Amino acid sequence: MSSVTLTDIVKRFGSFTAVHKTSLEVPEGAFVTLLGPSGCGKTTTLRMVAGLLDPTEGEIQIKGRRVNDVPIHKRNLGIVFQNYALFPHKSIAENVAFGLKYRNVSKDDTKKRVSDALELVQLPDVGERYPKQLSGGQQQRIALARAIVIEPDVLLLDEPLSALDANLREDMRVELKRIQERIGVTTLFVTHDQSEALAMSDQIVVMSEGRVEQVGPPQEVYNTPASEFVANFLGASNIVPANCMGRDGNTFVFETETLGRIAVPADKAPKGAAAGPAKLVVRAEKLQLAPRDTPADGAVSVDAIVETVDYQGQAVRYFVRAGDRQLQAINMIDERPFAEGAQVSLRLRPRDCAVLPTI
């Protein structure tokens, strides 16, 4: 059974359509991420599920119950806001206990559940303190504790990590996922950060300009993007125009100007792929730079010149010119990176290509 079901949801603000006809199912217990750049409609969608916005059209169901006309305080949702939204005049324990006040929970029970929740977020001793006395990361944990202590039907997370600094964000990511798995609550997570989405989600919903571009597990969305937008938004990709020459046994043969002839395994191409113009997605980290004189070992090999070197520590991002196209490649550094202007050979294994569906 799915926990949250959106059916043909539309949201308009005046003449502006923030969310175009969208349907979505969040399975029970799943961690589903709405991913996209700002203004893509992901937060609007979340706010409609939360009851903070009314959809213009369509139906929202939570646990099989239509909630369009159910006010927010009766939806039994746990929401974690981007800015934590802790009550500054209440102690941490009072903050966490807040939702229990409206649920006929006895005093003893409240005490126990609050301390359990604080235990779960690994801050058992801060109950007496006030929000301002905690760090940003700690406040975030308290906001999470406050949202889950009420045992919500759905946990809604609105960019909860974006206000934290980079190191803390990665720790919290692991922590958040651990807690979500432990209590098994259905979670709808909104982020613009692809690495958060890839690391945490069971399902990623990639959105752009108010439309869903692709829905799928992280690996599927990453490896076989359904559109140019998805390919570019998740990681660094090169989109290479190609011409499909047709099927040859277990491969589709593509002719490209930049990378020559590539025989892509049939399972990498969308169903119904046929001869004609097409687009290949080549992930930047799958494009390897090698000295010109080394053997290609069955990989596609094309001559190129390094134009820009963007050193990143354990990896390096190159912008290289092959023919009249600039491509980017992200390689782990072995000994030392290639210098700008170096004459190199680009290597690509055909099975590392993905083919975009032709529309």
Add this chain to the structure above:
Amino acid sequence: MSVERREARQPWILLSPALAAIALLLFVPLVFILIYSFWLRTATGADQIGFFLDNWQEALSDRFYRDILLGTLKIALITTIACALMGYPAAYFIARSRGNKAILLLLLMLPFWVSYIIRTMSWINILGVSGAVNSILLSLGIINEPIQMLYNETTVILGLVHFLLPFMILNVFVSLDGIDETLEDASNSLGATKWQSFLEVTLPLSLPGLAAGGLLCFVLGAGTYITPLILGGPTDAMFANLVYEAIITQLNWPLGSALSLMLLVVLGTLVLIYNRYLGMAQLMKGLG
């Protein structure tokens, strides 16, 4: 000079103009008034310099002064409560309105461009015997002769509310405007209705503004003499009117000084008690 010493001095350098002004314009005159209050006005109308307790004895023992003082505090309190009840919703409306906040605030400031005395006198044109209300009622035939609506305690309170309401609205607005609106969303999402969220979150967080506005209205209301002078009847004098009377009409500076110090001490004590119990420091706790 060391860096620490220079840094320790800096606040005092910045404060010095204000401190100088307060010392010269407030503290020194207060000392004069204190000295005056122990002088004595003789039957000839001349002030006798010395240390006499007569004025204080009169001010503290005469029931007349005590009753007017209590009446003054009552009027100030009613005015403050009325301002809070009327001002809070208005402030809430302005704080939550989108787009036209600046215009609404400008409208709130507009009355300050007209003299307080003129604003107070405008009520005569509205409620007076030949004022707007009476004229309308007469022309509609609802009444046959004008009703006397002015010059009583109610019109004094009306005038004070008119004068003080913007102070209340501004103070409450400032604290409401600083409250993050997602706090109400968070409260709603946890199961509180809109009204419960208001009572649990918004109202407590706006109390510092309400307390500051209330204090301002009370002190300004209790210290006024213009409103009762213009809108009150002969029996509606407030305490400041007695000071005015003693000093301006009777030219009895020693008694006027004793009375004004008495009002100062009473109001000062009330402010201290207020601070202790509705303590603003207490309210600010947790707000960081």
